[in-house]
Amino acid sequence: PAERVRLVGDGGFGKFGMDAADLRTAASVADRSPHLELLGLHAFGASNVLDARVLLDHVMATGRVARELAIVTGAPVQIVDVGGGLGIPYQDEDEPLDLATFRAGLAEIVDQWAADPLLADARLLLEPGRFLVGPAGAYLARVVDRKSIDGMEVAILDGGVHHVLRQALVRTEHRVRPLGPMTGRPVPMTIAGPLCSGLDILASGAVMASPSVGDLVAVLDVGATASPSRCPTSCRIPSRPR
DSSP states (O other): OOOOEEOOSOTTSSSSSOOHHHHHHHHHHHHHOTTOOOOEEEOOOOEEEOOHHHHHHHHHHHHHHHHHHHHHHTSOOOEEEOOOOBOOOOSTTOOOOOHHHHHHHHHHHHHHHHTSTTTTTOEEEOOOTHHHHGGGOOEEEEEEEEEEETTEEEEEESOOTTTOOHHHHHTOOOOEEEOSOOOSOEEEEEEEOSSSSTTOEEEEEEEEEOOOTTOEEEEOSOTTTTTTTSOOSSSSOOOOOO
16 A cells, blocks of 8 residues: 554553543643643654645644643643654665655644644644664674575664664564675575564564674664664663663
């Protein structure tokens, strides 16, 4: 399909957030309480979205909910936090997010809010998430073994999903690049970690120059997820001092 949206949530039927009825009740209770100040709402839509229109639709939908809360409470909304979702390309065929379209759409939405008394004072918050730091980080690991299985070249690294778990959790792969001078033509390769688990695959069918034992390999675009998603126990990671 032309539209690729990767969700890292619960599909709207799990543990996160609340439904519309509970939201209205919570807003009413907060508005009446002498101990609470109702500022606005925070909504999570999706993660790693590369389609600007999908993101803009979420912003508009969140604005409509904010307006409903203002009607329920009788007070203008001050903050509308639409969450994150700005995506980055993880595969070579992924098209990057069209920032020009996104910026123009946000400006139009803000102008519409400015003309609405219930939303005129609302501050739109957007969480950049991985968009800023994801491409800034790479995970380096060294090749410790090489083999061929049924014609597929395999490189085993000294690190894997116990450090960069995202691939195994959301069933996607990152781009992998060999570092340093490489000889020979590019071939499809499986890049795997050392764990005794079928989940410990960093890339399958990655077309790249064949690395040798001792070479370094870089897993790209892990600046936002490598440390938070690593395995905390039983994965050769020293415990942090208490």
